[in-house]
Amino acid sequence: MALAGQGKTKGMVAQMGFTATCNQSMAAIVPRRGVDARYVMWWLTANYQNIRNMAGGDLRDGLNLDLLGDIGCPVPPTDEQQFIASFLDRETVKIDALVDEQRRLIELLKEKRQAVISHAVTKGLDPSVPMKDSGFEWLGEVPEHWDLVSVGRSCELLSYGFTNPMPTTDEGPYLLTANDIGENVVAYETARRTSREAFEQLLTDKSRPRRGDVLLTKDGTLGRLAVHDGRAACINQSVAVLRPRQEVVPEFLANALASEPYQGRMIFEAGGTTIKHIYVSRLAKMPFALPPRQEMTRIAKFASEQRLKLDGLSRAAADVEALLLERRAALISAAVTGEIDVRASEEGSRAA
DSSP: OEEEOSGGGTTOEEOOSSOOOOOTTEEEOOOOTTOOHHHHHHHHHHTHHHHHHHTOSSTTOOOOHHHHHTSOOOOOOHHHHHHHHHHHHHHHHHHHHHHHHHHHHHHHHHHHHHHHHHHHHHHOSOTTSOEEEOSOTTTOEEETTSEEEETGGGEEEEEEOBOSOOOOEEEEEEEEOGGGBOSSOBOGGGOEEOOHHHHHHSOOGGGSOOTTOEEEEOBSSOOOEEEOOSOSEEEBTTEEEEEEOTTSOHHHHHHHHTSHHHHHHHHHHOBOSSSOBOOHHHHHHSEEEEOOHHHHHHHHHHHHHHHHHHHHHHHHHHHHHHHHHHHHHHHHHHHHTTSSOOHHHHHHHHHO
16 A cells, blocks of 8 residues: 655555555555555545645645654454445445546536537527638638638737736736636636736736727637626736727627637647747737627627536536535545444445
């Protein structure tokens, strides 16, 4: 059996099924005679958070083996240890299968949301309209009455934020980086802030997004988009700002660029080796299928409705997953501490 002692895996435990060696990041725990290894593994699993707390908060802090060795571990009779281990082996497999089902459901809902919205923003909502070849293999056919322009021609401003250092303060306009831009949301609550004086004097217009501007992450994790709601905020160089022309609906532009064809093209066009970058000059030249404004509004409304519905189903599945994991942890704790007597259950299982 080995217990991980470094980094994110600190405190995680697994039983070895074969002979192996381990490096300094692992603590090998060899139970003495009369102690069931599987039981010890489940007991350590129940104490995962306590073990992590012993090492301190830094991911680089390793476990103190003396402290680990001093943890009091209840040792019931050997047959009872085996009952507990067998009971948890069986019951956690059932719970894990249910957790996997919820995770697969969440992934399927995410894929469906992407597919439904991607189809709407590139093919429209009316399946009966005539189609035409866009001339670009990655975009495919688009409705015949849509205009084929470029992303740059859809915007009156396409640029990125400041590169100069900015002071940070407790209050004032938001200082947004790529880390603050999520999928269709800006995380204002965790964003840093800058002073009003610096906001007004050290920045140009391209670094101060307006209401309705589309924000796009252009460095690192590429292509997350959100529509700015008009709060006083500035963006740094990791965020691109797209200011749609008057005839372009911001929500349509954001949904279109978040769709699979455009996301794939942005990644294809991205430069950089270690850290990828979207070049705004390339983004400006990217072909873009533009419907009439009224149709853009209908498509944007449809996309919002689909996102709300499917994200609601995903949250419900995530809640079920969380409850199952809580149930799993509580069951393990109750079994290894004797809060529940598993002997009758295990004896019945063996008899069957």
